[in-house]
Amino acid sequence: MSQPIKVAVAGASGRMGQEVVKMVLNDPELKLVAAVDRSSAGADAGRIVGQEDCGVLVTTDLELTLAEAKPDVIVDFTTPQTVMSNAVIAIKHKVRPVVGTTGLTPEQINELDKLCQEQEIGGLVAPNFSxxxxxxxxxxxxxxxxxxxxxxxxxxxxxxxxxxxxxxxxxxxxxxxxxxxxxxxxxxxxxxxxxxxxxxxxxxxxxxxxxxxxxxxxxxxxxxxxxxxxxxxxxYDRAGYMPGVNIAVKKVMGYTGLVYGFEHFMED
Missing domain, CATH: 3.30.360.10 (Dihydrodipicolinate Reductase; domain 2)
Incomplete structure (x- = not known):
């Protein structure tokens, strides 16, 4: 069996972030290695989603966390004000961004695509994962x-x-x-x-x-x-987005450059 994909979650304490944490913890092909949020710092990521402790503590410094945890992918459900800087930091560390936060402009999406191409990694910005x-x-x-x-x-x-x-x-x-x-x-x-x-x-x-x-x-x-x-x-429920997020985390590993729209991953 191949090694599981190492996943970080930005906005891990938020409503969507908690669903992502649960999805990752319950999939043996994925491994949660980092959870970042401005709240719940120091809490175990498993506990904040109502599961057993998983050994991953919530941190607040994204760049330091990525440098230490070295994830393959980061899933971002934060805010329009922070998503661009989060993605730039992730790509800098060769971490593939899977972004569900909306509000990025076409110019920002093009910039992220160039950064992904330079680092030879994939990325995804998806307005909807359903x-x-x-x-x-x-x-x-x-x-x-x-x-x-x-x-x-x-x-x-x-x-x-x-x-x-x-x-x-x-x-x-x-x-x-x-x-x-x-x-x-x-x-x-x-x-x-x-x-x-x-x-x-x-x-x-x-x-x-x-x-x-x-x-x-x-x-x-x-x-x-x-x-x-x-x-x-x-x-009707945030859990309905998780099958799409799961597909995205796995498929983004095989891409170079930023993809805009989850529908492209459904065509493969």
Missing amino acids: IGAILMMKFAAQAAKYMPHVEIIEYHGDQKLDAPSGTSIKTAELISQNRQELRQGNPKEEETIEGSRGGYYNGFRIHSVRLPGVFAQQEVIFGGFGQSLKIRHDS
């Missing part, structure tokens, strides 16, 4: 070939920091690959309340709903003469 969400994006991209009039509505909890969501932006990008720019709606329309029509992307609109009690949903609505098509995905 296999169902990826299928929703793929179906929407296909539908756009035949029904170019489209709008996206995405729903998240009121504590989400970025809008629109990374998933909706990625969906819009995939739709735009199969649809020429088409400015929708009445050309004379006017917003009596600014922002009522949502964010503008390549001729169509993205609407962001932020409410307490909401987890993560997205609806892509296509309109045509006498008909409409709705493609919707609902996430």
Whole structure:
């Protein structure tokens, strides 16, 4: 049997980070070697996720931790404010970043790709790790070939920091690959309340709903003469993202350069 993949988790005490820690601890092909978070410092990573002590203590200094633990991969579910610097530090130490935090700009993604190429390692930035969400994006991209009039509505909890969501932006990008720019709606329309029509992307609109009690949903609505098509995905629990994260951690070992979008890993 080959050696397990050594994994570090950034944001290990967060809600998504805890799910990643549990996933890694329960897979014999993976080995948790580091857990980094600004809170829970000194606590055993196993204990903070309700399992037995695993011997990996939560640390706060990412660079020092990576230098000492020497992981193969780091999974990052932190914040838009810290994810870029975390990824740069990881790549510097030849640790492959698997990033689920949204908010990176296209320019930052290109920069990370160059850094990965220079270090001859792989990396992944994925707005969504849910296999169902990826299928929703793929179906929407296909539908756009035949029904170019489209709008996206995405729903998240009121504590989400970025809008629109990374998933909706990625969906819009995939739709735009199969649809020429088409400015929708009445050309004379006017917003009596600014922002009522949502964010503008390549001729169509993205609407962001932020409410307490909401987890993560997205609806892509296509309109045509006498008909409409709705493609919707609902996430109910963070554990639903873990099969995708597991695949990403294993497949990123075979890549060079940064990949944007988990759908590319599903095609292999």
